[in-house]
Amino acid sequence: MEKNLKLNESLNILTRFALSHxxxxxxxxxxxxxxxxxxxxxxxxxxxxxxxxxSNSSSxxxxxxxxxxxxxxxxxxxxxxxxxxEEKNLITSNISMLKAPYLDPLKIxxxxxxxxxxKSFKRFVFNENTKFKWIxxxxxxxxxxxxxxxxxxxxxxxxxxxxxxxRFPISTGAASHTSFKKALYTGIxxxxxxxSFMIYYLNxxxxxxxxxxxxxxxxxxxxxxxxxxxxxxxxxxxxxxxLQIPVYVSILLDKTGNGPAVSIGLKAGFNAxxxxxxxxxxxxxxxxxxxxxxxxxxxxxxxxKTIKTIDxxxxxWFKPDTIAYLNFLFKSKNVKKLEExxxxxxEYFEKIKQLFKRANLDIYYVDVTQKEIKNAGFxxxxxxxxxxxxLYFDEKYPYNGISRLYHVPVKLGIxxxxxxESELNxxxxxxx
Numbered sequence: 001m002e003k004n005l006k007l008n009e010s011l012n013i014l015t016r017f018a019l020s021h022x023x024x025x026x027x028x029x030x031x032x033x034x035x036x037x038x039x040x041x042x043x044x045x046x047x048x049x050x051x052x053x054x055s056n057s058s059s060x061x062x063x064x065x066x067x068x069x070x071x072x073x074x075x076x077x078x079x080x081x082x083x084x085x086e087e088k089n090l091i092t093s094n095i096s097m098l099k100a101p102y103l104d105p106l107k108i109x110x111x112x113x114x115x116x117x118x119k120s121f122k123r124f125v126f127n128e129n130t131k132f133k134w135i136x137x138x139x140x141x142x143x144x145x146x147x148x149x150x151x152x153x154x155x156x157x158x159x160x161x162x163x164x165x166x167r168f169p170i171s172t173g174a175a176s177h178t179s180f181k182k183a184l185y186t187g188i189x190x191x192x193x194x195x196s197f198m199i200y201y202l203n204x205x206x207x208x209x210x211x212x213x214x215x216x217x218x219x220x221x222x223x224x225x226x227x228x229x230x231x232x233x234x235x236x237x238x239x240x241x242x243l244q245i246p247v248y249v250s251i252l253l254d255k256t257g258n259g260p261a262v263s264i265g266l267k268a269g270f271n272a273x274x275x276x277x278x279x280x281x282x283x284x285x286x287x288x289x290x291x292x293x294x295x296x297x298x299x300x301x302x303x304x305k306t307i308k309t310i311d312x313x314x315x316x317w318f319k320p321d322t323i324a325y326l327n328f329l330f331k332s333k334n335v336k337k338l339e340e341x342x343x344x345x346x347e348y349f350e351k352i353k354q355l356f357k358r359a360n361l362d363i364y365y366v367d368v369t370q371k372e373i374k375n376a377g378f379x380x381x382x383x384x385x386x387x388x389x390x391l392y393f394d395e396k397y398p399y400n401g402i403s404r405l406y407h408v409p410v411k412l413g414i415x416x417x418x419x420x421e422s423e424l425n426x427x428x429x430x431x432x
Contacts, residue, residue, distance in 0.1 A: 005178045005179075007066055007067065007070065008066065010070055010178060011066050011069055011070050011073075013178070013376060013377055013378070014069070014070060014073040014074065014077075014376075014378075015069070015073070016376070017073075017077075017372075017373075017376040017378075018045070018073060018076075021372055023048060024047060024048055024076075024080055024372060025045055025046070025047050025048075025073070025076050025080075026046045026047065026048070026055055027045070027046045028043060028044070028045045028046075028069075028072065028073070029043065029044055030042065030043050030044075031043070031044060031059075031288050031289070032288075033288070034259075034288065034291060036230055036258060037230060037259070037287060037288065038223075038226040038227060038229075038230055038232070038284060039226070040061055040062070040063055040068075040281070040284055041061065041062055041063070041064070041065045041068035041069075042059060042060070042061045042068065042285060042288060043059065043060050043061075043068050043069055043071075043072040044057050044058070044059050044072065045057065045058050045059075045060075045072045045073060045075070045076040047076040047077075047079060047080045048080060048083075049079075049080075049083045049156060056079065056083075058072055058075035058076040058078075058079055059071075059072055059075070059285060059289075060072030060073070060074070060075060060285075061281050061282070061284060061285035062281050063219065063222070063223060063277075063281065074176045074177075075176075077176045077373050077378060077380060078171065078174040078175065078176045078380055079155070079171060079174070080370065080373070081174075081176075081368040081369060081370050081373060081380040082153070082154055082155045082156075082171055082174055082368060082380075082382060083154070083155055083156040084154075084156075084368075084370055085150065085154045085156065085157055085158070089135060089136070090133045090134060090135055090150050091133070091134050091135075091147070092131060092132075092133050092134070092160065093131065093132070093134060094128070094129050094130055094131045094132075095127075095128045095129070095130060095132070096128040096129055098134070098147060100145070100146070100147055101139075101144055101145065101146045101147070102134065102146055102147035102148070103137070103146055103147070103148045103149065103152075103364055103384075103386070105126065105130075105132065105149055105166050106126075106127070106128065107386065108152075108166055108167070108386045109386065109387065109399075109401045109402045109403060110124065110166060110167050110399050110401050110402070111124055111397070111399065111400060111401040112400040112401040112421060113401070114400070114421060115397075115400055115401065116401075120396070121397070123164055123165050124164060124165055124166075124397075125164060126164040126166075130163075130164060131160055131163065132149045132150070132151070132160070132163060133149070133150040133151070133159070133160060133163070134147040134148065134149060134150060135147070135148055135150045135153055135366055136148075136366070137153075137364050137365060137366040137384075138364065138365055138366075138367075139362055139363075139364055140184070140353060140356075140362065140363040140364070140365065141353070141356060141357050141361075141362040141363060142362060146364065148364055148366060148384065149166055151163070151165070151166060151167075151169065152166060152167065152384055153366050153368065153382045153384070154169070154368075154382075155169045155170070155171055156169075157169060167390065167399070168392065168393070168394065168397070170390060170391060172190055172191055172194055172390055172391060173187045173188075173190055173191050173382055173383035173384055173385075174187060174190075174368075174380065174381070174382050174383075175187035175190065175380070175381055175383065176373070176378050176379070176380045177378065177379060178377050178378055178379075179379075180379050180381075181349040182349070183379050183380065183381045184349065184363075184365060184381055184383065185348050185349045185352055187365065187381050187382070187383030188352055188356075188363060188383055188385070189245065189267075189268040189269050189352075190268070190383075191383060191384075191385050191388050191390070192243060192245050192247060192268040192388065193247050193249075193266040193267055193268035194266060194388075194389070194390060194391050194431070195241070195243075195385075195388035195389045195390070195404065196239040196240065196241050196243075196247040196249075196266075196268065197239055197247070197249055197266050197429075197431065198389045198390075198391065198405070198429065199239075199241060199389055199404060199405055199408050199409065200237075200239045200249075200329075201425060201429050202405060202424045202425045202429075203405070203409050203414075203415070203419055203424070203425070204328040204425050205328075205409060205414055206328055206329055206330075206331045206332035206334075207237040207238060207239045207249070207329060207332060208237065208238045208332060208334040208335065208336045209235060209236070209237060209238075209332055209334065209335045209336065210236040210237065210238050210248065210276065210335075210336055210337075210338055211335050211336065211337055211338070212224065212234070212236050212276070212338075214337065215273070215276075215338050217273060219277055220277065223277070223280060227252070231254065231255070231256055232252045232253070232254055233252065233253040233254075233255075234250065234251070234252055234280065234283075235250075235251050235253075235329075235330065236248055236249065236250050236251075236276060236279065236280070237249045237251070237329065237332075238336055241408050241412065242359070242408055242411050242412060243355060243356075243359060244355055245268050245269070245270070245352060245355060246268065246269065246270065246272055246275060246341070247266070247267070247268045247275075248266075248267055248268075248272075248275050248276045248279045249264065249265070249266050249279060250264065250265040250266075250267075250276075250279035250280045250282065250283040251263075251264050251283065251326065251329070252264075252283045252284065252287075253323055254287075254320075255320050255323070257320060258291070258295075259287050259290065259291050260286065260287060260290045260291070260314065260317060260318045261317060261318060261319055261320040261321075261322055261323050262317040262322060262323060262326065262430050263283045263284070263286050263287055263290075263317075263430075264282075264283050264430045264431055264432075265278070265279040265280060265281065265282025265283030265284070265285070266279060266282060266431065267279040267282060269348075270341050270343055270345075270348050270351060270352075271340075271341075271345065272338050272339060272340045272341065273338065273340065276338065286314065286432050290314050290318065293311065293314070294314070294315055294318055303315060303316065306394075306395050306396050307393075307394075307395045307428045308393065308394045308395070308396070309393065310393060310432050313393065313428055313429075313430070313432060314432055316428055317428075317430045325427045326430075356385075361385060361387055361388075362385070362386075363383060363384075363385055364383070364384045364385070364386075365381045365382065365383045365384070366381065366382045366384075367379065367380070367381055368380050368381065368382050369381075387402070387403070387404060388402075388404065389402050389404055389405055391429075391431055395426075395428050398424075398426075400421050400424070405424075406418035406419060
């Protein structure tokens with residue numbers, strides 16, 4: 001039977017793991033709140049990055065202290081596992097020589113035909129004779145083992161000489177939980193939330209607003225006055241797509257100039273209230289480190305012509321004049337009440353699997369759990385859904401070749417015909 005532990009039990013296990021494995025998680029500290037910011041718990045954990053013996057950090061934010069600690073420790077275990085590439089578990093082969101079932105890189109959409117004609121996209125071009133490293137994964141819908149390109153799984157990955165890039169490494173879809181099904185569900189939801197936001201943002205779609213002030217919930221009744229007090233204007237959008245998995249996007253606007261003008265949080269899930277509150281917490285998470293970096297940190301930060309990093313993106317959205325780039329969202333006159341789905345949390349996994357099967361979309365995953373994490377009772381998975389639109393951070397290489405970007409707005413009845421590549425929103429997105 002799968003373990004599905006309560007909040008306190010999960011935190012106790014993660015805490016014991018962190019204390020007994022100082023070589024994995026080196027340090028955990030709480031970030032101080034600015035006096036003019038809402039009081040929220042934000043923790044940072046420093047973890048080993050794997051093969052190169054360096055250290056990196058994860059973060060977790062919540063109005064609930066225990067939940068913030070679970071978030072930071074959970075993310076640290078995810079990132080730790082994603083950073084370890086055990087070469088003995090990989091095979092090297094060109095596509096055409098594989099005998100076992102595999103996820104075909106040639107069928108993974110990324111860039112458009114127009115983009116791939118450019119010399120600067122040469123490293124993204126490959127064919128059936130191209131060699132890749134592969135790792136064993138699983139197809140959830142087809143219920144079979146498949147080989148998956150290892151570069152789609154790990155964040156610290158050493159490619160073969162001249163191995164082309166299918167997509168840039170990213171942690172999206174990684175999830176850690178005591179329950180295998182909950183880990184898989186969480187990883188799927190993270191992919192869904194980013195797919196939804198990018199489709200709405202790049203198409204400049206004015207998403208429906210959520211009437212958050214009318215929700216009779218104690219947590220929200222505490223949160224909303226805090227945001228008002230510190231002059232942070234909150235708007236929550238419903239960006240649910242054809243997948244029918246609720247997606248809420250929280251946008252905080254700060255016109256004071258004291259902190260980032262725009263900060264954003266995304267969450268997907270069947271529990272509407274928890275998902276909405278989670279999105280609000282995510283939008284608050286970035287504010288402290290951005291203020292540290294751009295107000296009290298280096299004053300010599302220079303923006304390049306093309307944004308390539310998270311820091312550059314954060315700096316771009318720091319100034320109040322960037323708020324105007326989101327005017328298309330705030331034009332929405334469609335205001336919705338929060339609607340809870342009549343489904344309990346034990347049914348979430350089967351429901352999400354059913355929706356993807358109905359949409360004719362497969363879900364792939366790789367169990368990347370390191371031994372010490374598994375011994376502590378946790379499973380870490382990396383989930384991948386080829387057709388869904390991922391985040392990108394290098395504005396030189398937007399993923400213009402993914403068909404959902406063009407067809408979902410038509411399917412939802414928002415547009416009569418798809419936008420063209422040249423009509424897409426080219427203002428760098430605000431997700432960090």
